[in-house]
Amino acid sequence: MLISLEWLKEYVDIKEDIKELENALTMIGQEVEAITVQGKDLDHVVIGKIVEYGKHPNSDKLTLTKVDVGEEEPLQIVCGAPNHKLGDKVIVARIGAVLPGNFKIAKSKIRDVESYGMLCSEVELGLGSNADGIVILPEDAPIGEEYRKYAKLNDVIFELEITPNRPDCLSHIGIAREIAAYYGRKVKYPSFDVFETLEDVSNNVKIEIEDKERCKRFAGRVMRNVTVKESPEWLKRRIKAMGLNPVNNIVDATNFVMFEYNQPIHTYDLSKINDMTIVVRAAKEGEKLVTLMGDELDLNGELVIADSEKPLSIAGVMGGLESGITDETKDIFIEVAYFTPENIRKTGKKLGITSESGYRNERGTDIENVPEVLDRVTSLIYEIADGNIVGKAKDIYPIKFTKVEIPLDIKKFRKFMGKDIEAQEVARILTNLGLEIKAIGQETAVVIPPSYRKDLTRSADLYEEIIRMYGFENIENKMPVEDITAGVKAEPIRLMDDSKRILAKIGLQEVINYSFIDKVAKDILHIEDEVIMIKNPIAETMSMMRPVLMWSVLNNIKENLNRNQDSIKIFEVAKVFKKAEELAQEDIHVAIGICGREARTLWNAKPEAYDFYMLKGYVEEYLELVGVKKYKLERTTNSNFHPGRAADIKIGKVVVGTFGEIHPDLAENMDITKERAYIAELNLTILKQYMSKKFKYERIVKYPEVTRDLAIVLDDSVLVGDMIDMIKKSSDFIELVELFDIYKGEHIEAGKKSVAISLTLRNKVGTLKEEDINKVIDKVLNIIRTKFAGEIRQ
Structure with a gap:
């Protein structure tokens, strides 16, 4: 600004x-951010008059002039601009001048002719954007006077x-x-009068707000017989100071008041408004508008100001070319309105339009100040464009602004500020800021912000206002006297940190992903739970809150494979989100992803690809380290996993996670084709209920172990894990049961498999006897035959 x-x-x-x-x-x-002092680069820049004019002897495009700058002899100056003639008053940069951009003016030779200065354009002086020719001044410009004095370039511009x-x-x-x-000074608000005729605007212009959600207030007034012309110098100077080029007195007046009050204003050529009707409505399907910038835009659904037939402007953003002010305009309609900031922001983004009006409307203007701004701009146009002000303004204001009352606990504020400030000082500061003090005591107050301060809604906002006006430099640095004790991590944070530490320790690398994923993930991953969609996503690929971590980790695997990373062992611990009756259900999940193979080395010339059993090892080690021991693995029915190479992790009847090779269809959808990918995902929120932090230490058993190996023929459909679990529980002498081989093929009947298991037996209080061993083996064989229809392989 x-x-x-x-x-x-x-x-x-x-x-x-x-x-x-x-x-x-x-x-x-x-x-x-920046300070610009006008005229600081205009030393040795004066007003001159061309007293001799002719063609350059060695160039058809250059002119040779002599310019009177108020000295005994005129200066000979070569000029390349096409727009000057004999007798013109011009701006002359004399020898020694240093123009903006460190452009130094010195005596020079141009095509063998000496030149003692330069005739200047707006661009060369840093005063505008017109570079087509030099500046031609009015005939009454005094010869020899400093240009900055003549142009009143004594302003300072703060950015x-x-x-x-x-x-x-x-x-x-x-x-x-x-x-x-x-x-602690007074604000001097503009004073003005509005001289109206007896004709009432309601008799000749009908105003209607159809869309009251997006337009909260609309005021308008008619002026007739105005004279559209160039603005007076003082107004052009103000407009240029704001970085704009003057247009005409009507447009410049509206811009002036906008920069004065922060209230965009729009004027229409009254003759272009059909049926003298103004309607604030949503644009109809297929409606278009050519803007003041000359762009034709589709307006479907956007808020517009229209007449009885067509849109006239995009509400709060930009006017239309057809209804704009021209040199032929005689009668005008002035609009001052309040539009919902959120809508203006969306409209500007959707249509790709930026404007000074849109910039202000999308941040919010003062809805209560609409009539004053309308009177102010009307008065200014009357002053510089003549005309007649037709009757009273029409002001449609369906839902009035409601003031907010904010309670202020002064005692609590003193503690926050760290200074014993008096209640009257607090009241003085807030009153100076334009806030109303409804009630005040030594310890409390009730404060009402003005309508232009919608940012003040709570006590904390008032704290900031008081402190910044009191002065940060007036508050002494004092360390608070408090008992400092070590904090304790919240349970969810502790669980996440512990899991990350464990997973990193067992050889996995952490990845961190956004909580937003592509909405196509819902269909690709067959997610049945109701998901949470983002109303205004950063990008289409980030439009859904992720209900699982699988999508993100698979994308990590894909991106790494595409960058020729052959050994991928990663994990992520993060929240996932599902829709709930109130807000969202947030669970913590742990995901592990492996893909590829170890790097090839001298001692590992042909590394094997990672497989299901490597992932199983990581999962089991993680569960052991977090204190989960009593679980079982069952073949999963999750459609995202390969039907024969994945398992659910169950504790009782509760599924706490799933791991295994991803389904070939999912791999194809995710474009993971170079290697097989393996994923594990566990619900840490559920899993924490089964974690045990109690450790039981046992004395080292001095009695020897006994091992027995069994080869068993089973139906292919039998789950070996279930058989091993039952065998483990069959005797206190069984210390360990391990699967070490599964065979199918020659000498094994079709539909069958040969399973080899190793049993470790031990008696903790004595040496095992052969008869005890035989009893255990008989019991195991009985379980195999009766429960799993198995036979000892012959």
Whole structure:
């Protein structure tokens, strides 16, 4: 936001120098990004008159002039511009001038002809964007006078960084209020009168708000017989100070008041409004508009200002070319309105339009100030464009603004601030900021912010206002006297940290992904739970809160494979999200992903690919280290996994996780084709219920172990894990049961498999006797025959 110091002084007394004012603005939260002093690069730049004019002897495109700059002899100057003639008053940069961009003017020779200066354009002076020709001044411009004095280039322009929560400061009056509050001065608001005729605008212009959700207030007024012409110099100077080019007196007046009050204003050529009707409505399907910038836009659904037949402007963003002000315009309709900021932001983004009006409307304007702004701009147009003000303004305001009452606990604020500030001082600061003190005591107050301060909604907001105006430099540095004790991690955070540490320790690398994933994941991963969609996603590929970690980890695997990484062993511990009656259900999941093979080395020339059993080892080691022991593995029915190479982890009847090779269809959908990918995903929120932190230490048994190997023929459908679990529980002498081979093929009947298991037997209180061993083996064989229809392989 650009602020003109000369303009600012019309609203508040400023005695401070530029440096002090810069510091004050920064301290109260209006950070100064840059300061431009007008005319500082215009030393030795004066007004001259062309007294001799002719062609350059050695060039058809150059002219040779002599320019009177108020000295005894005129200066000979070679010029390349096409727009000057004998007798013109021009701007002359004399020898010794240093123009913007460190362009030094010195005596030079151009095509063998000496030149003692330069005739200047706006661009060369840093005063505008017109580079087509030199500046031609009015005939009454005094010869020899410094141009900056003549043009009144004595202003200082502050470029401020205004935070989005302070749209009221996008104006000179807004900044004047801040400075007045800081220094304890009065704001001098503009004074003006509106001289109306007896004709009532309601008799000739009908205004209707159809979309009251997106337009909360709309005011308008008709002026007739205006004269569209060039703006007076003072107004053009103000507009240029804001970085804009003057257009005409009507448009410049609306821009001036916008920069004055932070209220965009739009004017229409009344003759272009059909049936004298203004309707604020949603654009109909197929409606288009050519904007003031000349772009034709599709308006489907956007809020527009229309007449009885067609859209006239995009509400709050940009006007239409057809209804704009031209030199032929005689009668105008002036619009001042309040549009919902969220809608303006969406419209600008959707249509790709940026404008000063849109910038302000999308941050919010003062809905209560609409009539004053309308009167102000009407008065200004009447002053510089003549015309007649037709009757009273029409103001449609369906739902009135409701003021907010904020309770302020002064005692609590003193503790927060660390300083014993008086209640009356608090009241003074807030009153200077334009806030109303409804009630105040020694310890409490009730404060009502003005309508232009919608950012003030709670006590904490008032704290900030008081402190920034009191001055941060006036608050002493004091360390609080508090008992400092070590904090304790919240249970979910501790679980996540412990799991990350364990998984890293067993050889996996952590990955961290966004909580947003592509909405196509719901169909690809066959997710049946109701998911949470993002209303305004960063990108289409980040439009859904992830209900599982599998999608993210598989994408990590794919990206690494595409970058020729052959050994991928990763994990992620993070929250997943599902829709719930209130807000969302958040669970913590652990995901492990492996793919590829170990790097080839001298001693590992042909590394084998990672498989199901490697993943199983990681899962079992993780479960052991987090204290989960009583679980079983069952073949999974999860459609995301290979039907014969994946298992559910169950504790009782509860499935706490699934691991294994991903289904070939999923691998193809994810474009993982170079290697087989293996994924494990566990619900840590459920798993924590079964974690045990109790460790039982046993004395080392001095009696020897006995091992027996069994080869068993089973039906192919029999789950070996179930058989091993039952065998383990059959005798206290059985210490360990291990599967070490599964065979299918020659000498084994079709539909059967040969399973080899090793039993470790031990008696903790004595040496096992042969008869005890035989009893255990007989019991095991009986279980195999009766429960699993197995036979000892012959």
